[in-house]
Amino acid sequence: MGKRKRPDSKVPALSMTEQEKIVYNLIQSKQDLGIWSRDMKRETSLPNNVVDKSLKSLCSKGLIKEVVTVWSKSRKHFLASEFEPSSEITGGKWYDQGTLDTEFINFLKDQCLKHIRNMKIATVDMVANAVRRSRVLKNDCSSQEIGEIIRALILDNDVIEMRSNGLGEFASVPTGRMCYKCRRSPDATKEPRVGAMASIPCGVCPQIANCAPGGVISPTTCEYYSMWLDF
Amino acid sequence: MRGVPPCSSRSKSRSGSRSRSGSGGSREGGGTMVPPSQYGIKYAGHIISSHFGDLVAKVCECLLRRGPLTHQNIVRFTEMSASQVKNCLLVLIQQNCVQAFSVEHPGGVGDTSRRSTEYLALFDNIIHRMRFPKFVAVVSQELDKECVELFQGLLQHGRLTLEKMIDRAKSGQEDSTAQDATREALSKLANARFVEHCPDPEPHLSPPSEEAPARKRTKSSKMVAEPETIEERVLAAATPMEAKRFLIIFDTTTEEDGQKTGDSFLGVGEKRKSDALESNKELGSDGEQVLWRVNVQEFMHRFRHKACVENVRERLDGGAAVALSAMLEISKSMEKKVKTDNSVPLSINTIYEEVMKGEAGRAMTLDHLRASLVMLGCEKGVDESYKIDLKNIIEQAQNEEVESIVLKRYGQEAYRIFRLLSKANCLLETGKISDTAFVDKKEISKILFRLWKDQFLHMEKIVVTGPRQTQFLLWKVDKTTLWPHVLDEMYHAVLNLNLRVAYELEKENELLNLPIEKRSGPLEKRYNRLRTVRLLLESSLMKLDDAIMLFHDF
Numbered sequence: 013m014g015k016r017k018r019p020d021s022k023v024p025a026l027s028m029t030e031q032e033k034i035v036y037n038l039i040q041s042k043q044d045l046g047i048w049s050r051d052m053k054r055e056t057s058l059p060n061n062v063v064d065k066s067l068k069s070l071c072s073k074g075l076i077k078e079v080v081t082v083w084s085k086s087r088k089h090f091l092a093s094e095f096e097p098s099s100e101i102t103g104g105k106w107y108d109q110g111t112l113d114t115e116f117i118n119f120l121k122d123q124c125l126k127h128i129r130n131m132k133i134a135t136v137d138m139v140a141n142a143v144r145r146s147r148v149l150k151n152d153c154s155s156q157e158i159g160e161i162i163r164a165l166i167l168d169n170d171v172i173e174m175r176s177n178g179l180g181e182f183a184s185v186p187t188g189r190m191c192y193k194c195r196r197s198p199d200a201t202k203e204p205r206v207g208a209m210a211s212i213p214c215g216v217c218p219q220i221a222n223c224a225p226g227g228v229i230s231p232t233t234c235e236y237y238s239m240w241l242d243f
Numbered sequence: 244m245r246g247v248p249p250c251s252s253r254s255k256s257r258s259g260s261r262s263r264s265g266s267g268g269s270r271e272g273g274g275t276m277v278p279p280s281q282y283g284i285k286y287a288g289h290i291i292s293s294h295f296g297d298l299v300a301k302v303c304e305c306l307l308r309r310g311p312l313t314h315q316n317i318v319r320f321t322e323m324s325a326s327q328v329k330n331c332l333l334v335l336i337q338q339n340c341v342q343a344f345s346v347e348h349p350g351g352v353g354d355t356s357r358r359s360t361e362y363l364a365l366f367d368n369i370i371h372r373m374r375f376p377k378f379v380a381v382v383s384q385e386l387d388k389e390c391v392e393l394f395q396g397l398l399q400h401g402r403l404t405l406e407k408m409i410d411r412a413k414s415g416q417e418d419s420t421a422q423d424a425t426r427e428a429l430s431k432l433a434n435a436r437f438v439e440h441c442p443d444p445e446p447h448l449s450p451p452s453e454e455a456p457a458r459k460r461t462k463s464s465k466m467v468a469e470p471e472t473i474e475e476r477v478l479a480a481a482t483p484m485e486a487k488r489f490l491i492i493f494d495t496t497t498e499e500d501g502q503k504t505g506d507s508f509l510g511v512g513e514k515r516k517s518d519a520l521e522s523n524k525e526l527g528s529d530g531e532q533v534l535w536r537v538n539v540q541e542f543m544h545r546f547r548h549k550a551c552v553e554n555v556r557e558r559l560d561g562g563a564a565v566a567l568s569a570m571l572e573i574s575k576s577m578e579k580k581v582k583t584d585n586s587v588p589l590s591i592n593t594i595y596e597e598v599m600k601g602e603a604g605r606a607m608t609l610d611h612l613r614a615s616l617v618m619l620g621c622e623k624g625v626d627e628s629y630k631i632d633l634k635n636i637i638e639q640a641q642n643e644e645v646e647s648i649v650l651k652r653y654g655q656e657a658y659r660i661f662r663l664l665s666k667a668n669c670l671l672e673t674g675k676i677s678d679t680a681f682v683d684k685k686e687i688s689k690i691l692f693r694l695w696k697d698q699f700l701h702m703e704k705i706v707v708t709g710p711r712q713t714q715f716l717l718w719k720v721d722k723t724t725l726w727p728h729v730l731d732e733m734y735h736a737v738l739n740l741n742l743r744v745a746y747e748l749e750k751e752n753e754l755l756n757l758p759i760e761k762r763s764g765p766l767e768k769r770y771n772r773l774r775t776v777r778l779l780l781e782s783s784l785m786k787l788d789d790a791i792m793l794f795h796d797f
Contacts, residue, residue, distance in 0.1 A: 051713075082684040100674065103684060112683035164681045167659040169646075172558075180614035195558075205557055207647030208790035209729075212783050214736035216651045223739070231739035232746040241747070241779070243772045 027073070031058060035066040039076050039090050044098040046079060046091035080110040105157070120161045123148060125170060128162075129194045133174075133181055136162060139192070162192055170195055213240050279366045280727060282734035284308060287369040289738055293745075294372065295334055298323065302331040303340065306364035311344070311473060313359050332362055336444075338401035339368050339536055343445045344477045360445060363477055367796070371539050373737075373788060378542050382437055389428040394437060394537070402441050402536040405429065429535070433489045439538035440488055442481035448473075488538075543581045547797045550789065551633055554640040555619065562615040565604045569597035570631055581796060588628040591616075637797045644790050645729055649699060656682045657690050661699065661720065670703060670717035691718055698728050730794045737787050744780045747773065 028036060034056050039047055047055075053063050067090060070076045074093055081089045082103035091097055099105075106113055120143075127142040128134050134142075140158040143149065153161075165171040171192050178187035185191045209215035213236035214223075223229040231237065279287065284307045292300035305321050306312060312320070317328050335341035342363050350356045375398045382394045396411050397403055403411075408429065412421040432438040471479075482488070548571045556564035573593060574586045595612055598604035607615075621629040642665055650658040659680040664671060671679075677687045694700040701721040706714050748755065751773050754766060762770050 084685060104678070106678075106681065111685075112681065114681075114683075117681055160679075163679060164659065167662045167680055168655070169658075169662065174618065177614065177617040179617065180610055182614065182617075205643070205647070206651070207644040208783070208786040209644060209733055209736060210647040210651040212736060212740065212787065214732070214739050215648055218652070220732060220735060223735070225738075225742055231742045234739075234743075237743055241743075241776045243775050 028070075028075075029066070031062050032066040032069055034058065035063060036070055036075055036092070039070075040092040042091075044091070044095040045100060046081075046089050046095070046097065048081075049088040049090065052090070082107055082110050082112075085110075117161070117164070120153065120158075121165055121168075121170075124158060124161050124165060125194060128171060128192055131184070133176070133185055133191050133193050135185055135189055135191050138185075166192075213237050279307060280731035280734060282731050282738060283366065283370075286734045286738045286741075287364075287366055289741060290369055290372055291335075291340065293741075295338070298327060299331045299334050302328055303335060303364055303369070306341065306362060307366060311361040311363040311477075313361050317362065335362075335364070338372075339441075340365055340372075342442065342477055342481055344480065345445055345447050347447075347449065363474060365474070365478075368539065370791070370795075373784075374542070374792075377546070377785070377788075378437075378537065378539075381542060381545060382432075382435075385435060386431050386437075387428075389424055390431050390437075393425065393428040394432060397438060397535060397537050402534045404532055404534055406532075408535075430491055433491050433535075436489055436538055436541040438489075438535050440483045440490070441534035441536050442478070442483065446477060446480035448476060448480060540581060543792070543796050544575065544578060546789075546792055547581055547633075547637070548575065550640060550793060550797060551636045554636055554643075558639065558643075559618050560615075561603065562607065562611060563618050565598055565601065565607065566594065566612055566615040567619055567631065567636075568601070569594050569604065570629070573597050582634075584632070584634040585622075586631045586633060588624050588630040591627045591629065594629065637793065640793055641726065644793065645699075645725070648729070649694070652697075653690065653693060656680070656686065657694060660687070660690060661694065664700065664718055665720040665722075668719070670719045673716050673718070676718065688716075691716070699725060726794060730791065733787060733791050733794065737784065737791060740780055740784050740787065744777065744784070747776050747780070 035052060035058070038052060038056060049063065049067065052067075053060055056063065058066075067076070067088075071078065076090050076092055079089050079091050079097045079101060081087055081097075081101045089101065091101075103110065103112065106117060108116075123143055123146070124139050127139050127146075131138060131142070136159045137155050139162065140153065140155040143158060144152055162171060166173055172195055173190060173192055174182075176182040176185035176187055176189050176191050178185070182191065207215070213234065214220055214231075217223070217234075217236055219229050223231065223234070225231065284304060287307060288300050288304040291303045301321050301323065302317060305317060309320065314325070314328060314332070317323075317332075318325050321328065323331075332341060332343075336343065342365055343360055344363065345358050345360050348357045348359065378398065379391065379395060383391050386394075393408060393412070396408065400407075405425070409422050409425045412425045429438070548568075551571065552564050552568045555567050570586055570589055573589055577587050591609070591613070594616075595609060598607055598612060616623075616629050619631060620635065621631050623629055646658060646662055646665070649661045653661075660676055660682060663676060663680045673687060673691065674684070676682070676691070677684045682690065691700065691702075695702050695718070699720070700718050701724070703717045703719075704714060705717060751769065754762070754769055754773065757766065
């Protein structure tokens with residue numbers, strides 16, 4: 013039994029050199045996750061130029077392919093031809109050609125905020141339905157996707173999450189369900205209230221650890237202070 | 244499966260080995276007291292030095308850095324003369340910044356035990372000096388001008404007897420008028436708990452080994468679980484008992500009458516202390532020898548309540564603020580300490596009754612109140628009673644302060660990441676953070692490492708021996724190390740603000756000394772600039788001090 017020969021392999025092993033076989037088997041073993049060329053060099057213990065040569069040859073034979081990974085623009089990442097890249101490599105549904113589709117995400121965020129504001133209090137399903145009814149999207153978003161967007165809005169501190177008690181303003185939501193409410197009215201400033209520390213130069217100073225009275229950086233000679241107190 | 248596989252080995256936390264900037268110098272005198280942070284001490288030193296000069300500051304900083312010391316040891320460490328040290332200590336004691344106490348050192352075989360007096364710097368009271376204007380503002384809101392004047396006198400002098408207070412008020416007034424007015428003002432201040440009797444000048448502290456079992460009987464089991472610091476033990480021993488703390492007896496008749504009144508104030512079970520009183524006649528005939536001082540605790544209670552209400556108003560809405568304010572008003576007399584975790588359970592009717600008293604509350608229906616109580620996250624008990632988790636509100640306010648720093652320093656994406664980790668309160672893997680916080684995977688490591696480098700995040704590495712990925716990075720917000728770090732930076736910042744105010748004023752010293760009529764044209768412009776600068780710096784100081792209280796006192 014050939015040690016490295018795989019029964020399910022459609023590739024004639026004979027057409028590969030011994031080194032190419034090692035590289036190919038490693039790449040194939042990673043399935044849809046693929047592998048970064050530098051990791052390959054470490055795992056196979058083959059010299060760099062041998063790995064590079066094998067990769068080139070395997071690519072030209074159509075046995076492997078190079079894919080873009082969302083983790084880095086410059087990384088050379090390889091996958092066996094029969095696999096489609098996993099969401100760890102493509103980034104999943106919110107990524108477009110290896111980059112986070114922030115334009116689309118921000119558009120969805122604005123839509124969700126608008127609907128929550130209109131309804132005052134809403135559950136994820138209520139928001140998802142409202143988005144669907146408004147027909148602003150070419151492809152509908154699932155409730156789960158809207159849920160992910162709302163969670164991001166909570167992290168932005170634009171929306172707060174509460175459990176309904178069925179009373180007063182919660183009347184439209186069944187008791188016990190999680191629901192969402194806008195933090196600020198649309199005319200209020202977008203920025204959350206700035207804390208005491210963040211509103212003075214020291215609060216945002218990257219050099220605070222190096223600042224001391226009489227030192228090179230000191231409160232009396234500080235440039236940030238001078239800009240702040242420039243009336 | 245795409246989740247994080249079970250780890251085969253976990254590397255030691257890297258941030259764990261980083262030194263905490265909050266730790267102070269070595270301490271003599273032992274004890275478990277957490278020393279104030281480096282910049283906390285520098286700030287305290289600055290306050291003392293600007294109020295009482297460098298010599299007093301030197302003694303004070305020595306005590307803050309090294310912990311309680313005897314007079315002899317202070318002389319040794321500061322290399323000042325014995326009489327200089329003594330005078331400095333007297334100033335610090337007069338201003339309630341140092342507390343003396345005596346300790347017994349068990350002698351060796353055949354030796355008798357030996358007593359010594361040690362001096363403990365009271366860090367909190369030093370920092371409170373910068374809050375005097377805030378205290379005065381509270382008193383002026385509630386009491387009349389005479390009270391405010393008497394109160395300011397106490398702030399200035401640290402501690403005064405009634406006799407001294409009357410002397411101060413006498414200028415330009417008849418004796419009897421001044422006496423009556425002062426007594427009345429003092430009564431009002433004591434009733435409002437704005438002032439209190441000074442603590443025992445030198446309480447005796449028994450060695451901890453003997454102390455522990457004795458304390459168990461008197462304190463609840465929960466209290467015993469936490470080790471007490473020397474500072475806590477000294478202060479507990481020095482504080483007058485509750486019934487005596489605010490007691491006023493103006494003896495105008497005979498000694499016997501006075502003693503009777505004194506006794507009538509004492510509750511059942513206070514017999515032991517009452518006997519002690521009898522023996523030294525502290526109150527009865529000699530009531531005017533009682534030393535009074537400002538009761539800082541009362542102000543901290545109020546500031547904490549105010550901070551809670553304001554946070555809720557901003558985070559939730561006006562209704563929730565009204566409900567919380569009413570609950571705090573009812574339960575304030577039952578609060579034993581500033582850092583109270585939960586309010587006592589209060590019935591809906593009691594709360595509503597209090598709500599109705601205020602203008603904002605009159606428009607509230609019972610249902611609206613119920614909804615607000617739910618929004619506040621109140622725990623509902625039997626008979627529709629509610630209790631509020633104050634600790635949680637304070638924690639939320641602390642989170643917001645730190646989040647705001649993260650937003651300003653590192654941007655919106657870092658803000659989302661930080662809030663995610665802060666809420667999750669557990670380790671999360673880089674990929675998971677990127678997916679939930681919607682931060683591009685190409686950017687996320689950079690942001691995480693920046694936050695980690697500046698001690699905002701804690702990181703752990705997991706190495707997996709499987710066919711797939713070999714290493715994962717996990718992140719979390721560790722508040723036990725981050726909060727002291729943030730507080731230390733706040734002390735640093737507040738010190739910087741103070742230094743800058745002093746610098747701006749000194750720079751324009753000549754201008755400030757010019758008579759008004761000579762301040763024209765460009766000079767007037769400069770003067771106006773200085774006024775704006777001073778206003779901005781001083782209002783920032785007050786706000787930053789609120790944030791310091793949030794992290795240190797609440």
